[in-house]
């Protein structure tokens with residue numbers, strides 16, 4: 001596989017010769033002698049939007065940590081734009097991946113605009129003596145507007161609602177113009193309005209950044225944006241199914257994934273789930 005350059009103007013050249021944005025092969029993770037992930041493979045291409053679904057403890061966050069170059073696999077390989085984890089500095093790879101973690105540990109009363117700018121310094125707090133260029137300021141303002149926070153740019157972080165914080169963190173993650181956006185349960189704790197605004201903004205983002213790829217972790221199919229193109233179902237650290245949503249998000253497979261019989265419904269692009277008495281049998285172990 002030919003590798004895409006990691007530096008300079010080449011960053012604008014997204015789908016270089018069809019090199020996947022991300023390619024994990026036969027990945028395994030062992031922690032404290034216990035297998036957490038086993039033989040998981042995933043290829044994400046530019047413009048694809050993946051849902052990563054699984055029950056509590058299935059290994060979703062562990063997999064997201066590998067995809068975000070936060071940790072190394074015990075077995076298998078992970079390539080970001082053709083550059084292999086372990087051969088290229090993790091920090092370099094991380095600049096190509098925007099990781100949105102709702103547990104963002106910011107303590108200072110930074111303004112929304114400043115929080116978004118910390119995406120450029122890859123820091124939680126503002127870096128002393130670092131000053132953004134006018135272009136960087138304009139980019140931060142564009143992204144806050146895109147995420148529906150244009151009227152809250154001057155608001156202080158502690159005063160934001162949870163939904164506003166989540167959207168500010170997505171704008172922050174997009175500042176370095178990543179190729180891949182990782183979203184770890186972005187709708188957790190949001191009320192209906194907050195969840196719907198988030199989903200709407202994610203779909204707007206997908207239209208305005210057509211080359212961006214994303215992986216969204218959730219337990220709830222109701223939280224998937226209509227633009228979701230692919231899904232992976234994880235069960236007990238293993239891939240149960242993976243591929244286009246039409247093939248993977250079926251009552252049978254989702255029932256097996258969560259160990260509970262369900263039926264799926266899709267209306268206006270959104271999914272909903274009901275207990276299905278006649279759905280596939282629950283997990284067999």
Ligand SMILES: Nc1ncnc2c1ncn2[C@@H]1O[C@H](COP(=O)(O)OP(=O)(O)OP(=O)(O)O)[C@@H](O)[C@H]1O
Nearest residue numbers: 031032036054055056057058059060061062063219
């Ligand atoms: N560093 C670690 N050491 C030991 N066990 C770990 C470690 N990290 C995760 N685990 C275990 O690995 C399993 C998978 O954890 P992970 O957080 O990836 O699951 P998840 O699918 O994201 O779960 P949830 O939906 O509850 O957030 C869990 O049983 C967890 O306790």
